[in-house]
Amino acid sequence: MDRYFLGIDASTQSLTLILIDYNEGEILYKDSVNYDKDLPQYHTQNGTIPNEDEKIVHSNPLMWIDALEMAFERFKGSGFDLIQVSAISGSGQQHGTVYLDTTFPDILANLDPKKSLSSQIRNSLSRETSPIWMDSSTNNQCEEIRKALGGRARTIEITGSDTFERFSGPQIRKFWQEDKSAYQRTDTIHLVSSFISSILVGKNAPIDHGDGAGMNLMNIETRKWDQRALDATAPNLKNKLPSLTLSHTIVGTISPYFIQKYGFSPKLKVVAWSGDNPNSLIGVGLISKGKVAISLGTSDTYFGYLKNLKVDPKGEGHVFGAPTGDYMSLICYKNGSLAREKIKDVFGLDWDSFSKILVKSKPGNEGKIMLPYFFPEIVPLVLKPQVYRFGFDENDISANIRGIIEAQVLSMRLHSQWIAEHPQEIYATGGASANKEILQIIANVFGVNVKKFDIPDSAALGAAMRAAKSYYTPEEPKLSWEDIAMKFVDKHTINIIHPNMDLHEMYNDLLLLYEKCEDFVLRNKEDPEPLRKEFMVKYFE
Ligand code: ADP
Numbered sequence: 225m226d227r228y229f230l231g232i233d234a235s236t237q238s239l240t241l242i243l244i245d246y247n248e249g250e251i252l253y254k255d256s257v258n259y260d261k262d263l264p265q266y267h268t269q270n271g272t273i274p275n276e277d278e279k280i281v282h283s284n285p286l287m288w289i290d291a292l293e294m295a296f297e298r299f300k301g302s303g304f305d306l307i308q309v310s311a312i313s314g315s316g317q318q319h320g321t322v323y324l325d326t327t328f329p330d331i332l333a334n335l336d337p338k339k340s341l342s343s344q345i346r347n348s349l350s351r352e353t354s355p356i357w358m359d360s361s362t363n364n365q366c367e368e369i370r371k372a373l374g375g376r377a378r379t380i381e382i383t384g385s386d387t388f389e390r391f392s393g394p395q396i397r398k399f400w401q402e403d404k405s406a407y408q409r410t411d412t413i414h415l416v417s418s419f420i421s422s423i424l425v426g427k428n429a430p431i432d433h434g435d436g437a438g439m440n441l442m443n444i445e446t447r448k449w450d451q452r453a454l455d456a457t458a459p460n461l462k463n464k465l466p467s468l469t470l471s472h473t474i475v476g477t478i479s480p481y482f483i484q485k486y487g488f489s490p491k492l493k494v495v496a497w498s499g500d501n502p503n504s505l506i507g508v509g510l511i512s513k514g515k516v517a518i519s520l521g522t523s524d525t526y527f528g529y530l531k532n533l534k535v536d537p538k539g540e541g542h543v544f545g546a547p548t549g550d551y552m553s554l555i556c557y558k559n560g561s562l563a564r565e566k567i568k569d570v571f572g573l574d575w576d577s578f579s580k581i582l583v584k585s586k587p588g589n590e591g592k593i594m595l596p597y598f599f600p601e602i603v604p605l606v607l608k609p610q611v612y613r614f615g616f617d618e619n620d621i622s623a624n625i626r627g628i629i630e631a632q633v634l635s636m637r638l639h640s641q642w643i644a645e646h647p648q649e650i651y652a653t654g655g656a657s658a659n660k661e662i663l664q665i666i667a668n669v670f671g672v673n674v675k676k677f678d679i680p681d682s683a684a685l686g687a688a689m690r691a692a693k694s695y696y697t698p699e700e701p702k703l704s705w706e707d708i709a710m711k712f713v714d715k716h717t718i719n720i721i722h723p724n725m726d727l728h729e730m731y732n733d734l735l736l737l738y739e740k741c742e743d744f745v746l747r748n749k750e751d752p753e754p755l756r757k758e759f760m761v762k763y764f765e
């Protein structure tokens with residue numbers, strides 16, 4: 225008893241549930257509900273609602289809770305007695321907002337287990353859909369808020385990040401500007417994480433410091449709502465936001481709805497949910513300096529643990545609260561898996577054949593360089609998607625495949641330089657970390673070992689580990705993050721990919737060339753062609 229903990233990750237394309245046995249350090253059960261496939265009634269594409277305007281990306285909050293019920297239903301059907309679970313926590317795709325009216329608390333307090341959650345909560349939504357992190361339609365609002373806060377440097381100093389199109393504050397401002405009466409009807413604005421945890425505890429749950437930092441609304445030092453940021457965003461906003469809390473807080477026990485419907489214990493503790501990146505930080509065991517993780521999910525993210533607060537002066541990266549109570553750095557790329565899929569699909573390949581072509585192509589791509597902005601990009605900021613190719617065209621299979629992967633990894637190295645510490649090793653996670661060829665390129669570009677886990681779902685695992693830590697801490701205050709990481713993470717590293725240091729030297733040169741290409745296309749700087757010719761002569765003639 226007291227050994228089973230649940231972690232749930234409500235992410236962009238799917239909802240994953242993981243059950244851990246703390247005593248054995250094992251994952252006992254794992255399941256994923258894929259929104260497009262398992263909930264076709266919502267007509268999503270990659271978990272989002274198709275929109276003619278590619279800058280507008282929303283999803284359906286009711287779909288997330290239907291996915292939650294489907295996951296619980298299947299879990300119950302697996303034969304495991306759910307009464308044995310001691311604590312649960314979770315992870316949500318970051319930045320996405322859910323808008324609820326005054327009826328929400330009452331509906332939550334009186335949920336009828338004979339009906340579905342979605343049919344009951346539907347009536348509380350003051351906005352039918354939720355803008356998510358892929359939305360890039362709030363450039364004007366970003367400028368307005370940044371200006372009101374006194375410019376980029378001040379905005380970064382106050383909130384830990386420059387204003388970003390996908391961040392909740394600019395999204396809330398746009399909603400207020402476009403639909404004032406719906407904004408007025410809105411009583412509470414939740415993040416994906418706090419929305420689902422509210423449903424689990426049957427009352428409004430707080431937002432944790434990890435996810436709160438992704439809103440441009442929380443003061444990154446005091447970890448309280450910042451009145452200047454609230455005023456710059458929308459009127460009366462403080463009254464519409466839940467409170468903020470430490471990530472390890474137990475926010476309540478499970479609501480009777482879940483006890484009656486699925487057989488959970490009335491004692492089941494719900495630990496504050498957080499964002500997927502803060503959860504992954506724990507799920508890959510990044511609890512000390514020098515370690516960095518790359519998550520290759522729908523988004524690609526590069527993140528690391530920070531003992532002390534440190535911001536990116538250029539404003540491309542972010543600082544969030546870490547679940548350990550410290551900080552974390554994060555850089556997020558929108559052209560992650562879906563951009564890789566574009567190349568894979570246009571040539572009619574599966575991942576196996578994609579990898580075979582990748583491994584046969586020459587490192588350095590014979591000087592062929594891609595800037596892969598298939599979708600609007602976050603880092604560097606590109607609002608109008610366009611793919612740039614230097615030295616090849618869209619028909620060259622091999623150059624396109626190597627081109628996109630090298631570009632994505634070089635961009636990570638280029639735009640993570642503000643973190644200053646060069647990583648000593650990189651942990652790889654997310655769906656595409658299954659691809660060893662991609663991980664080899666990461667090892668070569670960064671010149672360090674890449675560790676790959678047999679569990680790509682680090683966000684759900686991190687959530688389950690957080691649930692265990694919060695559950696045990698009152699009785700065993702000495703239980704450290706290291707103890708938990710040893711039990712789950714170290715045991716599950718299955719592959720260490722070593723860098724080829726000769727190729728690393730070549731990639732140091734290619735990094736300079738890549739930067740020149742970016743400067744040329746995005747900042748009107750000098751033509752990179754002479755340097756590209758030099759690079760080709762040096763390495764390929
Ligand atoms: P999220 O949690 O953001 O919903 P995941 O971490 O589950 O996403 O990753 C899903 C993505 O993983 C898919 O979009 C797919 O493109 C990618 N993927 C799965 N297997 C491979 C592979 N072998 N090589 C490259 N990408 C892969």
Ligand code: XUL
Nearest residue numbers: 317318357500523525556
């Ligand atoms: C992070 C970000 C994404 C989402 C979805 O800032 O926008 O990584 O959390 O995974």
